Amino acid sequence: MAKGKAKEGVEGKKKYSEMTDTERVEYKKDAFMRLCKPRVDKAVKALAAVRQLASPNYISSDAQKRAVVTAIKAEYDSIAQAFSGVYKSTGGFVLPSE
Secondary structure, eight states, rough: OOOTOOOOOOOOOOOOGGGHHHHHHHHHHHHHHHHHHHOOOOHHHHHHHHTTTTTTTSSOOOHHHHHHHHHHHHHHHHHHHHHOOOOOOOOOOOOOOO
């Protein structure tokens, strides 16, 4: 290793623990940009698939319909809060049997 050169990770990049504060900020920004679009696209597609359950091809009780909508609204609210600086888990989803 060259004298004065920082230890590098596997791909020639500095390990996170060895990054400066500025490098860490850039690393986190890059990670957000890299991960955001695929994750949001996947979530939107999943929601579209859930929407299809409302078609006449399926039969569900009013309680089941409310449970689906309530769970999705709760997770949406959790996401909105997280982007406002408050993070809490919604606890998951339970579908009533009827």
